[in-house]
Amino acid sequence: MTPIRKFEKPLGMRDSFPLMNEKKEKVRDIGRQFFQARGYDFIKTPTVEYYETIGKASAITDSSLFKLVDRQGETLVLRPDMTTPIVRVATSKLLKEQIPLRLAYFANVFRAQEHEGGRPAEFEQMGIELIGDQSVYADAEMIITASEFVQELGINEYRLTVGHAGLLQSLLAQMTQSEAQEKELHKLLVEKNMVGFEETVRTYGLSEEEENNLIDFIGQASNVQSIEQLQPFIDEMNHQQMNMFSYLNNLSLLLENASLSSMVTYDLTLTSEMSYYTGMLFEVFASGSGFVVGNGGRYDGLLEEFNSDVGATGFGLRVDRLLEVIKPSTIRESHTLLFFDEANYLEAVKEAGMLRSQGMRTTIQHLKSVEDRQAFQTNFTDVRWLIEGGGTNE
Numbered sequence: 001m002t003p004i005r006k007f008e009k010p011l012g013m014r015d016s017f018p019l020m021n022e023k024k025e026k027v028r029d030i031g032r033q034f035f036q037a038r039g040y041d042f043i044k045t046p047t048v049e050y051y052e053t054i055g056k057a058s059a060i061t062d063s064s065l066f067k068l069v070d071r072q073g074e075t076l077v078l079r080p081d082m083t084t085p086i087v088r089v090a091t092s093k094l095l096k097e098q099i100p101l102r103l104a105y106f107a108n109v110f111r112a113q114e115h116e117g118g119r120p121a122e123f124e125q126m127g128i129e130l131i132g133d134q135s136v137y138a139d140a141e142m143i144i145t146a147s148e149f150v151q152e153l154g155i156n157e158y159r160l161t162v163g164h165a166g167l168l169q170s171l172l173a174q175m176t177q178s179e180a181q182e183k184e185l186h187k188l189l190v191e192k193n194m195v196g197f198e199e200t201v202r203t204y205g206l207s208e209e210e211e212n213n214l215i216d217f218i219g220q221a222s223n224v225q226s227i228e229q230l231q232p233f234i235d236e237m238n239h240q241q242m243n244m245f246s247y248l249n250n251l252s253l254l255l256e257n258a259s260l261s262s263m264v265t266y267d268l269t270l271t272s273e274m275s276y277y278t279g280m281l282f283e284v285f286a287s288g289s290g291f292v293v294g295n296g297g298r299y300d301g302l303l304e305e306f307n308s309d310v311g312a313t314g315f316g317l318r319v320d321r322l323l324e325v326i327k328p329s330t331i332r333e334s335h336t337l338l339f340f341d342e343a344n345y346l347e348a349v350k351e352a353g354m355l356r357s358q359g360m361r362t363t364i365q366h367l368k369s370v371e372d373r374q375a376f377q378t379n380f381t382d383v384r385w386l387i388e389g390g391g392t393n394e
Contacts, residue, residue, distance in 0.1 A: 011113050014120050019379075023323055024124060026333065027153065028106045031126050034152050038145060040104035040128050045085035047108070051075040057305045058084040059275045064111045066121075078110035081274075082125055083299065083314060090131050091306040099310065100132035106319075120320065127296070127316030134300070134311030136247055139280045140254035142296055146284055146315050147260055150293075154327045157287035160263050161223065162251070163270030165277040165297065167244040171233060171268065175214050177204065185214075189271045194218055221268040225261075227252040230268055244279075251280060276302035284317070288325035293318055337380040338364045339373075344386040351386065 016024065032042065048068065049055070055065055055077040066078040079085055082105050094101055106126045113121050128145065130138050143160060150158050168189075172182045181204055188197040201214045221233050227249050234245045248266070255264055272281055272295065281297025296315025303312050336355055340348035348364045355362040363380070367387060370376045377383045 011121060013122055020323070022333065023326075024319055027126070027319055027322060027326075030152060031104075031106060031149065034149055035104040035128055035145075038102075040102045043086060043089065043103045043105055044107065045079065045082070045089060045105075047078060048076050049079050049085055049088075051077045053088060054079060054084050057087075057276075057302065059273065059302075060111065061273075064113075066110050066112050079107075080111055081109055082107050082127065082316065083129060084302065086129050087131070087302055087306055087312065090129075091303065091308045095132060095308065095310065100130060100138070102128065102130055104128045124319035125316045126319055127294075127314060129312065129314035131303075131312040131314075132310045133313070136250045136254065138311070138313050139298055140251055140258070142313050142315050143251075143255060143264075143282055144258045144260065146282075146294060146296065146317070147258075147263060149317070150284060150286065153322060155286050155322070155325055158263070158293075159265065159285050160260070160282055161265050161267050161270055161285070162248075162255075162280065162282045163267045164244055164248055164279060165271060165281050166279055167241060167248070168268055168271055170238070170241050170244070171217065174235065174238070175210065175217065177206070186271060189218075189269050190273050218269050222270075223265045223267050225265055227266050230266060233268060248280070272297070274299070276305070280313070282315070284315075286322075286325040289321050291318075291321055293321040293325065333361060334382065335380045336360055336362045336382040336384065337377055338362065339367045339370075339377075339383065339385045339387065340364060341367050341387040343388050348386045351384075 036042070051065070051067060052075070055062075055067075055075070058080050060080040065080055068076045068078075070076055086103055086105065090101055090103070094103075104127070106124065108122055109125055110122050113119055128142070130141065143162065147158075147160060169182075169186070172185055173179075176182045176185065184200060185197060188194075188200060197218055198215055201211055204211075206214075217233060221230055224230060230245070230248075234241050236242060252264075252266070255261065270281060270283065271277075276299045277297045278301045279298030282295065283292045284294035286293045294315055294317035296313070298311065298313040300311045303310055338348045338352055345366075352362045352364045365376075367373070367385075
């Protein structure tokens with residue numbers, strides 16, 4: 001094992017330098033006001049949880065969990081997501097006080113990386129959870145709220161993809177010959193490996209018709225503009241499929257009423273590595289990022305892990321990916337710099353106090369202590385000079 005260098009960080013960990021940290025705080029502030037205005041209360045859960053509860057229930061692969069052992073010999077994990085800890089709190093206490101329950105969060109989550117590939121092992125998530133409402137209106141609220149929040153951040157070039165976890169599972173079970181085949185194809189869809197999906201289907205020894213049905217499914221049941229385009233894949237004799245498709249149809253009408261039709265596409269192949277999703281699920285994409293910036297859905301299955309039979313839905317957004325696509329003007333805060341010399345120190349203190357009392361962020365700086373003034377002042381939106389003789393030079 002090679003020795004750890006003095007400035008080396010653990011695999012996948014990142015430093016947030018002041019400018020980036022301020023941007024994250026700005027997003028947090030915008031989100032706090034936005035979600036609270038819609039009736040969501042912010043919650044904070046421990047960074048460390050029990051492996052037996054949160055670790056196993058989270059549906060994050062075991063190899064991606066950061067594990068620790070406490071003095072009592074219990075295995076702990078750094079929280080790999082926020083939905084599972086919030087469900088733990090809700091089912092143990094909060095649902096006894098209020099249902100439905102609306103909660104919001106801004107928190108760091110941790111996913112271990114096997115090798116350095118540019119993916120962070122710690123990142124911030126912001127999102128909401130609506131627990132105790134099984135209606136289609138709750139699912140519509142998640143998609144509409146995610147859309148409105150993205151717009152609130154000044155991101156106008158984005159799109160939403162909507163699917164249904166339960167319907168996909170039913171269709172795959174119907175079109176395959178075994179549970180093993182169903183799970184294998186599901187895994188390939190999680191990875192969005194459509195080439196691998198088609199190649200794998202051809203190894204199953206299915207009839208020509210069965211092969212074509214599966215291959216047509218991934219080609220024609222993804223990213224369609226209208227829900228009616230998915231009707232041919234639904235077995236009208238299967239009441240379960242018809243009920244789930246009817247649910248999606250009702251959801252599409254609610255999204256249409258919210259003027260989101262042009263932003264939404266429907267994809268029956270959409271799925272997630274989170275096995276607890278049981279119903280509607282969706283992803284948020286934004287121009288300028290090659291990754292999904294947010295995702296969510298209905299996760300009634302997770303509530304069952306905590307012995308609760310109420311419904312739940314929610315979404316989470318990756319703050320680091322949002323920052324890739326947010327316009328700088330949206331999150332850059334006004335910051336005034338007052339350069340002063342020895343003769344004008346008290347004047348600088350007085351003026352800074354006045355500006356701060358007006359809510360303006362203000363820094364005072366002794367002029368001679370700065371070696372590269374031009375570079376230094378680029379960090380501020382407004383620069384003022386309090387020096388003898390005025391001007392911008394000594």
